[in-house]
Amino acid sequence: MADNVHADPEQAREEENQKLEKQLAKIRNTILVMSGKGGVGKSTVAANLALSLAREGFRVGVLDGDIHGPDIPKILGVEDVSLTGDGEGGIKPVTAFNTIKVVSVGYLLESRDTPVIWRGPMKHSVMRQFLKDVNWGELDYLVVDLPPGTGDEPLSIAQLIRGPAAAVAPWAIIVTTPQDVALLDARKSVEFARALELRILGVIENMSGFSCPHCGESIDLFKAGGGLKAAEDLRVNFLGAVPIDPRIVRDTDEGRPFVMTDDSSQANMAFARIVEDILRQTAQQ
Ligand SMILES: Nc1ncnc2c1ncn2[C@@H]1O[C@H](COP(=O)(O)OP(=O)(O)OP(=O)(O)O)[C@@H](O)[C@H]1O
Numbered sequence: 634m635a636d637n638v639h640a641d642p643e644q645a646r647e648e649e650n651q652k653l654e655k656q657l658a659k660i661r662n663t664i665l666v667m668s669g670k671g672g673v674g675k676s677t678v679a680a681n682l683a684l685s686l687a688r689e690g691f692r693v694g695v696l697d698g699d700i701h702g703p704d705i706p707k708i709l710g711v712e713d714v715s716l717t718g719d720g721e722g723g724i725k726p727v728t729a730f731n732t733i734k735v736v737s738v739g740y741l742l743e744s745r746d747t748p749v750i751w752r753g754p755m756k757h758s759v760m761r762q763f764l765k766d767v768n769w770g771e772l773d774y775l776v777v778d779l780p781p782g783t784g785d786e787p788l789s790i791a792q793l794i795r796g797p798a799a800a801v802a803p804w805a806i807i808v809t810t811p812q813d814v815a816l817l818d819a820r821k822s823v824e825f826a827r828a829l830e831l832r833i834l835g836v837i838e839n840m841s842g843f844s845c846p847h848c849g850e851s852i853d854l855f856k857a858g859g860g861l862k863a864a865e866d867l868r869v870n871f872l873g874a875v876p877i878d879p880r881i882v883r884d885t886d887e888g889r890p891f892v893m894t895d896d897s898s899q900a901n902m903a904f905a906r907i908v909e910d911i912l913r914q915t916a917q918q
């Protein structure tokens with residue numbers, strides 16, 4: 634994955650920048666999936682959104698931007714594979730479900746237990762290479778799964794895509810759970826997205842209530858409705874609320890995004906409405 638060795642470093646940098654620009658020009662929409670707090674369901678949303686978009690016939694890629702906890706290979710059921718060369722000096726992404734192009738730091742590690750110990754500049758360089766050197770081809774959507782917070786990875790990705798080459802700013806989805814502490818962090822994510830001039834698609838309130846499989850009664854384990862309130866307060870779109878569904882945990886562990894099971898569960902119906910909203914907003918540009 635080494636950048637080209639060149640006699641003139643200035644010229645080499647210029648060539649690399651041009652390469653990045655050329656790559657980004659082939660990606661129509663980038664969607665960053667972010668949250669203030671960990672474990673709220675970003676990777677689940679990213680994987681299910683990617684599959685939903687692919688099923689609509691769009692050309693979709695997933696960039697796992699979570700360097701320290703790369704979960705995308707597992708959720709998309711493409712764990713025990715490696716990245717290979719594309720025969721033209723670039724990197725060939727892994728393919729999930731015969732359609733989705735996937736790249737993750739997970740594919741560069743020796744084992745699943747290997748920790749990544751990198752400082753910010755190293756992370757930036759990896760993100761840059763994932764955008765510049767991976768042969769994504771023409772994409773309608775590149776979904777980027779990010780780690781929680783407003784650290785190096787979201788900043789790098791947003792800046793790289795937002796750079797001078799970018800014709801359009803990336804989109805952002807902010808995932809939250811209904812608790813106060815998560816909502817407080819979601820507010821930070823919204824401000825971060827605003828500061829970086831991302832186009833905010835909206836807030837998703839995940840783990841919003843639990844429908845009892847026995848009596849059908851809805852139990853608000855972590856309260857409910859806070860995501861909607863935060864979205865209203867912050868004047869951003871509310872994409873929808875996805876309830877806690879034990880099937881999501883099971884499917885995720887088995888490498889199956891839950892939208893693969895076509896049913897009329899509350900979670901599936903809610904997610905379908907979220908995807909519709911995203912399609913409507915991204916079609917308008
Ligand atoms: N609506 C839901 N109902 C039940 N379980 C869920 C739901 N959404 C996500 N989960 C489960 O919660 C766990 C955390 O989800 P996920 O990994 O997507 O969160 P994350 O925000 O990406 O976490 P991290 O911050 O660590 O990257 C997973 O086990 C996932 O299966």
Ligand SMILES: [Mg+2]
Nearest residue numbers: 675676699704
């Ligand atoms: Mg994650």
